[in-house]
Amino acid sequence: MKLSLNIFLVTFLLFSAVSPVTTFAVLGVDWVEATSDANWPNRGYHTSVVFDNKLWVIGGYDGTARNDVWYSTDGVTWTEATNNAGWADRFSHTSVVFDNKIWVIGGSDGSFVPTNDVWYSSDGITWTEATASANWTDRAYHTAVVFDNKIWVMGGSGADFVATNDVWYSTDGVTWTQATANANWPDRDQYTSVVFDNKIWVMGGFGIDASRRNDVWYSSDGVTWTQATANAGWADKNFLASAVIDEKLWVMGGNNNSGHTNDVWYSSDGITWTEATANASWADRYVHTSVVFDNKLWVIGGYQAAALDDVWYSILPVVEVVVEEAPRSSSGSRRRVATSFSTVAASPVENNNVEEASLESTQNIVNFNFTINLKLGATNPSVKELQKYLNANGFPVSISGPGSIGQETNYFGPKTKVAVILFQKAKGLTPDGIVGPKTRALINL
Numbered sequence: 173m174k175l176s177l178n179i180f181l182v183t184f185l186l187f188s189a190v191s192p193v194t195t196f197a198v199l200g201v202d203w204v205e206a207t208s209d210a211n212w213p214n215r216g217y218h219t220s221v222v223f224d225n226k227l228w229v230i231g232g233y234d235g236t237a238r239n240d241v242w243y244s245t246d247g248v249t250w251t252e253a254t255n256n257a258g259w260a261d262r263f264s265h266t267s268v269v270f271d272n273k274i275w276v277i278g279g280s281d282g283s284f285v286p287t288n289d290v291w292y293s294s295d296g297i298t299w300t301e302a303t304a305s306a307n308w309t310d311r312a313y314h315t316a317v318v319f320d321n322k323i324w325v326m327g328g329s330g331a332d333f334v335a336t337n338d339v340w341y342s343t344d345g346v347t348w349t350q351a352t353a354n355a356n357w358p359d360r361d362q363y364t365s366v367v368f369d370n371k372i373w374v375m376g377g378f379g380i381d382a383s384r385r386n387d388v389w390y391s392s393d394g395v396t397w398t399q400a401t402a403n404a405g406w407a408d409k410n411f412l413a414s415a416v417i418d419e420k421l422w423v424m425g426g427n428n429n430s431g432h433t434n435d436v437w438y439s440s441d442g443i444t445w446t447e448a449t450a451n452a453s454w455a456d457r458y459v460h461t462s463v464v465f466d467n468k469l470w471v472i473g474g475y476q477a478a479a480l481d482d483v484w485y486s487i488l489p490v491v492e493v494v495v496e497e498a499p500r501s502s503s504g505s506r507r508r509v510a511t512s513f514s515t516v517a518a519s520p521v522e523n524n525n526v527e528e529a530s531l532e533s534t535q536n537i538v539n540f541n542f543t544i545n546l547k548l549g550a551t552n553p554s555v556k557e558l559q560k561y562l563n564a565n566g567f568p569v570s571i572s573g574p575g576s577i578g579q580e581t582n583y584f585g586p587k588t589k590v591a592v593i594l595f596q597k598a599k600g601l602t603p604d605g606i607v608g609p610k611t612r613a614l615i616n617l
Contacts, residue, residue: 197487199418200436200448204590206247206483214479216459219267220472223274227465233263234479237282241296246586247483258299259291266316270323279312286310286330290345302345313361319372324394328361335359335380339394356397357389362410368421376412384408388442405445406437413462417469418488425457432456432476454484542615546607550584561615562591
């Protein structure tokens, strides 16, 4: 029996004289590049949402404001839903998913003029204007969230670049009600907001006094706000991104007083913050987006010296794999046994749902000779053999479904890439997720 906090535990028992091996993929620390060059043009100041089991990238700026909309089911391959949405080109807008629709709210148009129009779509292709002029004033660099069955719009700045701290909500996107004209938190724009622990959170940003911030505030009703901390662990910053995963608040990247950053921080209460990494694998950046999709934390696009179009993710589970000996089966043949896997924050892992495979099957996997390079997106019978090898040697591609033991496939997807990276790290290779000559040489031993 084994007990651990905030991890997924997978134990593989193999008939061999191998010593126990443990590998880790740590949320917020270990990042995988889904693509270095997404189909959509480079951009920052865009929005991203998760809708209809897809990642979406909406509008943005790369020297020109945009009104195109793109989606992906895996973060690797992107499809353009429309290159000309009903709403005008814009950036520094906000987007939410509400009432089974994607919403686009405010932002600056191609002439850098803030707007207060609100649009929605049920498919990302056809867009309907909910209102051309919401009750709140024209604004950009604001935030929007969905909370208590309402859309909320907060702060931001108008054409005069003067930041605000008003808070508005709507149940339909058409009629808006002011929750407060002056929230307790100081006026700001270029900040970030999420919903966490049944509260709305406001973090960081740029104040009316022309200074960056690292304060954190929350509210259970949008009217009364409480300061969680006046000085979070991360440096004062604006244009940061945030998300909620693993029962924690996360903030990533942005601009601090020294320049662009690629640090990643988390907190379980908004008061005490822990740095997951000071230097994530992705380049320092600002005006990027972050969402949670497919049990992963994603970082999408943004600006460094120029606009970016890379996509990165970090996986929720910390995977611990232990390879040991196991007794013979009743038939006398050796077997491999996989214990059940579960989140073990509250309970130990029990030995249920056992799978068996003969030693002959394992030997067939080991004896396959890999002769070609394999990487993300490849479709080849060798990928299936690669997945079998990884699953049999303590680097599981998946804990269930396609890619798991007995369900290996010919497709080299993101999960296969993660398993290859874990193998490469364990073997002291460059963890690029590509099965090239050096990786093949070790697999073929």
